[in-house]
Amino acid sequence: MTHYQLVSSNKRRSAIIMIGFVMFVVLVSWVLAGALEYDLSVVGMALIFSGFISFGSYWWSDKIILGISNARIASREEFFDYFTTTENVCLGQRIPMPKLYVIEDSAMNAFATGRNPENAVVCATTGLLNKLERAELEGVVAHELAHINNYDMLLMSIVTILVGMISLLSDWFLRIGFSGGRKKSNSDNNSGQIQVFLMVAGLILALLSPLIAQLIKLALSRKREYLADSTAVSFTKNPVGLANALTKISLDQEPLEVANKATAHLYFADPLKNHHGGIGMFAKMFQTHPPIEERIKNLLSIA
């Protein structure tokens, strides 16, 4: 297998998840709105609300993350390999060079953010920059640039907005549905039964769908990580560099101090080190990143 097929199959998988997610959103919206006998304008309202809240974090993602992570600008003189490997990968892909930042921390990690390649930011810890060889650093940088190039920030923001919308709808449903806020309908017995069915379905969905939506979002996040890995290889044509970097990072036990649950999904590897040896299948569904061993195996399959 080559990186071409790997990239295609990863793109296909994340597209399938996106389509499934949109269908799920449509289903939930339809059931919840229908159960309360409101029309779909209530869905529109939830979407706008959710969009408002999340838009800022999407548009100014670069400034926000830098602000809360204590990052400083990385210069070419101080971080020659970091700077030049980024320069080179951008040259190969004809994309603008992102702004490079550094976090002082001995834990090894990196992240990329930004709404599009023109407003992109890549940040790495001094721990990572000190411990990786040039070829390994190139792999990590290529992975981050892959995220930017694949517009992952945009995709995950849209998904976040939709997840937020589902949560709002569910919340409203549970409040309105049980406080008698429903519209009075002069329907006859027949449509009354459909109403009951919708209410029950709506109740189940309202309770479960925020969780389901979150799980789908996490599954998508993992697929995008795989896609970023394979795209990085299509940039550098060197799967071993990135695989070696991942091996080194997996051996590094330190959690990253400046990361927290809100920013964990952006990082190169799970910064909160939430994995202990054997993770049950259930816990795996809640991870933002695929297990490192899987990522390394994936990369070496095309080496």
Place this chain on the structure above:
Amino acid sequence: MNIFTILLLAGVAIAFYVVSVYNGLQKLKTQIEASIQEIGNQLKRQASLIPNLESSVKGYMKQETNIFKMLTEARKSVTQAEESGNVKDINKAIDQIQGLVPQMKVVLESNPEIKSDQTVIKFMNELTDTADKIAYARRSVIDLTQSFNQKLVTFPSNLIANAFGFKKEVGLATPTSGEHLEVSSSEMESPKVDLN
């Protein structure tokens, strides 16, 4: 909706598609040309590094006339490649420059006092980095050529490409047969490196 409206809409859709494929092909063609120029750009950058490297190591390497010969050869082939701009010259220049890097590393390993000199370290890093940049510039040409040629052979864009007379792009043509692709039995033996 009568049959004429449908046919009209279908016609418009097809026209849009044809235009977008045509424009895509032209865009790729222009990008390929620009990327080949970019290789020349990187070579020029490396050419300007070489005199600096020469002067910084001259003091240490009086005996290493071999290296100086290689540097001069490399500089000559780069100037040649810049002037002619054709792919064969570019490839020759790249080979000579990239051949420099391992040779220089061997010399440095055997000369600890050169090895630890900051200027030399800096220039070795720059030389390695520029070799990388040339590799990436070439990669860009290869990727663009692949995208372009792929459109020429896949359906339905191949129909449009043939209709407008687009030809397969050469990119960085390396002959696909010849002795450079063969390994002789003498080459299979481990090389003996003499550092004296």
